[in-house]
Amino acid sequence: MVHFTLFSHKGGPNPWRPVIALKELNLSYETVFYEFSKNEQKNEQHLAYNPNGRVPTLVDHQNNDYAIWESDAILAYLTDRYDKERKISLPHDHPDYHHLLQYLFFQSSGQGVIWGQASWFNFYHPEPVASAVTRYRNEIKRVLGVLETILQDKDYLVAGKYTIADASFVNWNALVPYIFGPGKHEFKEELPQLDFEKEFPKTYAWHQRLVERPAVAATLKEREQAIQQL
Amino acid sequence: MFATKFRRNLSPLTLFSHKGGPNPWRTVTALKELNLPYETIFHDFAKNEQKNERHLAYNPNGRVPTLIDHHNNDYTIWESDAILAYLTDRYDKERKISLSHDHPDYHHLLQYLFFQSSGQGVIWGQASWFNFYHPEPVASAISRYRNEIKRVLGVLETILQEKEYLVANKCTIADLSFVTWNALLPSIFGPGKHEFNEALPQLDFKKEFSKTYAWHQRLVERPAVAATLKEREQVLQQ
Numbered sequence A: 001m002v003h004f005t006l007f008s009h010k011g012g013p014n015p016w017r018p019v020i021a022l023k024e025l026n027l028s029y030e031t032v033f034y035e036f037s038k039n040e041q042k043n044e045q046h047l048a049y050n051p052n053g054r055v056p057t058l059v060d061h062q063n064n065d066y067a068i069w070e071s072d073a074i075l076a077y078l079t080d081r082y083d084k085e086r087k088i089s090l091p092h093d094h095p096d097y098h099h100l101l102q103y104l105f106f107q108s109s110g111q112g113v114i115w116g117q118a119s120w121f122n123f124y125h126p127e128p129v130a131s132a133v134t135r136y137r138n139e140i141k142r143v144l145g146v147l148e149t150i151l152q153d154k155d156y157l158v159a160g161k162y163t164i165a166d167a168s169f170v171n172w173n174a175l176v177p178y179i180f181g182p183g184k185h186e187f188k189e190e191l192p193q194l195d196f197e198k199e200f201p202k203t204y205a206w207h208q209r210l211v212e213r214p215a216v217a218a219t220l221k222e223r224e225q226a227i228q229q230l
Numbered sequence B: 001m002f003a004t005k006f007r008r009n010l011s012p013l014t015l016f017s018h019k020g021g022p023n024p025w026r027t028v029t030a031l032k033e034l035n036l037p038y039e040t041i042f043h044d045f046a047k048n049e050q051k052n053e054r055h056l057a058y059n060p061n062g063r064v065p066t067l068i069d070h071h072n073n074d075y076t077i078w079e080s081d082a083i084l085a086y087l088t089d090r091y092d093k094e095r096k097i098s099l100s101h102d103h104p105d106y107h108h109l110l111q112y113l114f115f116q117s118s119g120q121g122v123i124w125g126q127a128s129w130f131n132f133y134h135p136e137p138v139a140s141a142i143s144r145y146r147n148e149i150k151r152v153l154g155v156l157e158t159i160l161q162e163k164e165y166l167v168a169n170k171c172t173i174a175d176l177s178f179v180t181w182n183a184l185l186p187s188i189f190g191p192g193k194h195e196f197n198e199a200l201p202q203l204d205f206k207k208e209f210s211k212t213y214a215w216h217q218r219l220v221e222r223p224a225v226a227a228t229l230k231e232r233e234q235v236l237q238q
Helices: A013-024 A044-049 A071-082 A097-123 A130-150 A164-173 A201-211 A214-228 B022-033 B053-058 B080-091 B106-132 B139-159 B173-182 B210-220 B223-237
Strands: A004-008 A029-033 A057-060 A066-069 B013-017 B038-042 B066-069 B075-078
Touching (some): A057 A071, A066 A071, A066 B106, A071 A097, A097 B080, A164 A201, A201 A214, B013 B022, B022 B106, B022 B173, B022 B223, B053 B066, B066 B080, B075 B080, B106 B139, B106 B173, B139 B210
Parallel strands (some): A004 A029, B013 B038
Antiparallel strands (some): A004 A057
16 A cells, blocks of 8 residues: 555645655655545545645555645654655754744745735636735735845755755745736736746745756646646 | 844843734733743834834844744744744743644644644735725625635534544644634624625624634633733733
8 A cells, every 4th residue: 555645636736745745755645636626625535534625635554544734734744754864854953943834834824825815816716806916916026025035145945955844835936927927807907927037036046946856846747747637 | 223133131032023913912822821921022014113124134024923032042933833833842841732743643733733824814814904904895805705714613613523622632832823813703704994785704703613612712711811812902002
């Protein structure tokens, strides 16, 4: 039997976040993809594991079917249990351990949800609300600016090395061109635009550094392939 | 020119905060639970003080809370849930309101902190934004976020059917992390900046989510939490 089952969605960025860690650590997993248009993620089997009914949810078959949700908590779980060499993480007594958590929470509340709202109002909201698209795009740019400041004189967020803190930002940042692109509605108003490389060069370089890692590249490729099977 | 080194004060901890915002007060609940002395510097957001040079040097995100631990070489940390983890890992050796890292539920505690961080705080915050601050009335946005609040309260209701606390059968920072935004639910669902023709989602917290409501009451009755909410009320009246 495979080590893990990952409940996922082909397109959504969040469930692909744990895949990066699974690949970095060479852990075997089977993916169950939910079709959101059929509300499969709210089925009884999944809700028993994850009452929030969102993805990712991870089940560890080598730990009594331990079930965990929230992608950043999953990253912490996988590395605490299976990254004993601390290749992509920090031990709990490392002076920067809580800074690693700080960046995971910054990703969780400051990046993921915000990029998600920008995406929602661009692609899914039933009516055009330029002021909402503007609000969230401006916040994306503000956060990219914060990352730009942080990355001025370092290559990675904590401890001078790549960790799950950096990895956690990749999947949503990969969608930035799409989020700022044309969506469901025509807007008369001018909306904020983004030239990622030009406006935030250090952040862009960091993002490129991450997507060139074999495990990250393989993750993004696996997602592309899964989407094409839709 | 600001002094780059923080002026010495008597407290081992300095908390950069805001009088009204729920997030910095989240940190205060843990400080009080652990009887840790702290000094608070309130930033006036109307004057954009949280973006001043001194604060940005500590926290490039320029938001609150930011915590400085003067007993740990002025260790600086931001993101309220990371601060809760830092304070309890360092100062809650008896694990009165937290779990040790080798506890089987440690990662479930993190799970709930991330659920609070991305699923509660930001969502309650968007509902609040479109009710009180957005320049134009957008009923569909308010509806979106109020409905999501109710969905999340429903998730908590399911989780709390058979238990009094989120993890390990005791109050931990996982539970505490939800309190300050939940205390603002009546305000969030109340009248705001705009008049709306459309019917907006309403909430009777106690009636619709009775277990969650009871859990919330259990938390606000804890002396440290009650004292936190009272301190916030007092500074708001100043």
